[in-house]
Amino acid sequence: MLIGISLISFFIMQLAPGDFTSTEASFNPKASEESRQKLRELYNLDKPIHIQYGLWLKRIVKLDFGNSFKSHQRPVLWEEEDKNGNVTKGLIQESLPITLLINLLGIFIIFSISIVLGTLAAINQNTIVDRSITLFVFIGFAIPGFWLALLLMYWTGVANQWLPISGLHSPGYLSLDTFSQTLDMLKHLILPVFISCLSGLAGISLYVRNGMLEVLHQDFITTARSKGLVEKKVVFIHALKNAVLPLITIIGLSIPGLIGGSVIAESIFAIPGMGKLFYDSVLSRDFPVIMGILTIGAVLTLIGNLLADLGYAWADPRVRKGIIR
C-alpha cells in the first residue's frame, strides 16, 4: 500500500518538464551548463528513473525525506543538528501540527453540529425545520469555500474588524500570557476552521438525517414505541446510537478531503500549515517537499482509516464481541 503511494507520488514528479535546475538557472543567467550538471549530480538527477526511485525509497524507509531545494536546504520532515549544534526544524515538523489542529477542530465541530442538525431534520421530517436544514445542506455543498472565505474575511476583518484576517498570531504574540495567547490563536482560527469544515458539515448532516430516518423505520424502534417509551427516549437513546455509528467510518473516509481542502483555506488566510507549504512548494517545484507531503498526507489518511476501524470496533458491541466482522 505504502509502496504504491510512494510510486505514484514519485512518478508524478517525473512528469515535470525540465527539472529543478532549470528554474534555479533561469533566475541566475550566469549559471553555466557545467554548474547545472554539478547540481544534477548532487541531487542524483542524472541517474535513470528507477535508480532515483530506489535511492529515494531507501532514504524514506529511514524517515529521511531529504532537504528542501529551497528554504535554505531545510530538512523536509524532522529537525536536524549540524556540526555546530544548531538545530534546524523540519518544514513538515513545523507545519503539520497547525494543519492537524485545524482539521481536528473541524472534525470535532462537524461531528457535534451535524448530529444535532441531522437528528432535528429527521424527527421533523417534511416540516419547515427539515426543509431549511436541507436547504442549508445543499448550499453548504455548493458554496465555493474560497469565495465564502473571501467574503467573510472582508466582512469580519476589513469592514468591521471583528476578527484578524490572516496568519496565526497577532504581532506581539510572544509577550502575551498563555491565556491571551490561546485566545489570540483561537480568534485567528475561527474563519479557517469554519471554511474547512463547511462542506463536511453539510454532507454529514444529510448523512445523519437519512441514517436516522432509516433507523426510525426499523422494527426495534416500533417495539420501543409500542412498549410505551417517550418519543424523546426512543429517538435519543435507541435510534441515535444506531444512526451515528456509521459516522465513524465516514469521518475516516473524509480525511483526505479535509487535508486537501486545507490548501485553499491556508493559502487564503496565510496560515503556515502543511497546505500552504504544499502550495508554495508546488509553485517553486521543490520536489523533496512535495513528495514528502504527498507521502505524509497518505500516511495520515491510512492512520485515520485505521483509527476509524478501531473506533468502530470499539463502539459496536456486535463487532467487539466477535458476532459480526
Next chain:
Amino acid sequence: MKNIFRNPLALSGSIIITIIFFLALFAPIIAPYDPNFIDIESILVSPSSSHLMGTDGLGRDVFSRMLFGARISLLVGFVAVGIATGIGIVLGSIAGFYRGWVDSVIMRLVDIMLSIPSFFLILAVIAFLTPSIWNIMIVIGLTSWMGVTRLVRAEFFSLRQREFVLAAQTMGASDINIILKHLLPNSLTPIIVSSVLGIASAVLVESGLSFLGLGVQAPTASWGNILTDGKEYIQFAWWLSLFPGLAILLTVLGYNLLGEGLRDLMDPKNNN
C-alpha cells in the same frame, strides 16, 4: 422522464442547468462586449444598464466575461467527468465481471488513489504540466474515477448471479456481449447519478484551481480567475467578487439538486 416534473429537486436543478447551458452556448450572441476587450476609459465601473455586472480593473465587461466563463465551467465539468466515468466503467466492469486476482489488483489501486488527498495530487500534477484547460480536465478526470469503479463493480457483483445473466452465458454469449448488453444497461442509474454529482465537484475543483492561479490562465475568463482578479479590489468593487462566486454556487447547486433528484426518481422504492 415526465416524472421529472413531480420531483421539485430534479426540476429546479434541471432548470438552473438548462439556463446556464443556454447562456454558455449563446455567449457570443448574448455578450454585449468582447470579453477580453480592454477599455481604459471605464475601469471598475459599478453595475449599470450599460455594464450589467460592472467592469473589472482593466475595464473589461464582467457580464461578458462571466458568460464565457460559464463555457469553461461546463466544459471542464463534462470532459473531466466523462474521462472519470469512462475509466471507472472499464475498470469496474473488469473487476466486477472477472473477480479473483484482477479484482484484487484493481481494488488495491482504488485504495491507493483514495488515500492520497486528491487535491494535493491534482495540484502537484497541474503545476508540473503547465496549467491549461485541457490539462485540468484530464487531471481532474484521472483523479476522480475511483467512486464509479467501486459503484460499477458492486452493481456487477449483485447482477452477476441473476437468471438473465446466467441464461445469456449458457446460450454462449461472449463476455463483452454480456457486459455491454446485460450488465451495463442495468447498472446505468447509479452511474448517471454519480456522474451528475461528479460534475458538480469538478466545477468546484476547477474554480478552486483557477482561483489559486493554477487553473485556466489569463486572459481566458473563468469564474475562478475573475474572482482572483476581483479580490484585489474587494474594498471598492464588490461586484467583481460577488458575481463569479454566485455563479459557481448556482451551477454546483443545480447539478447537486439534479443528481439527488434523479436518485430519488430512479429509486424503485419511490415509484409506487
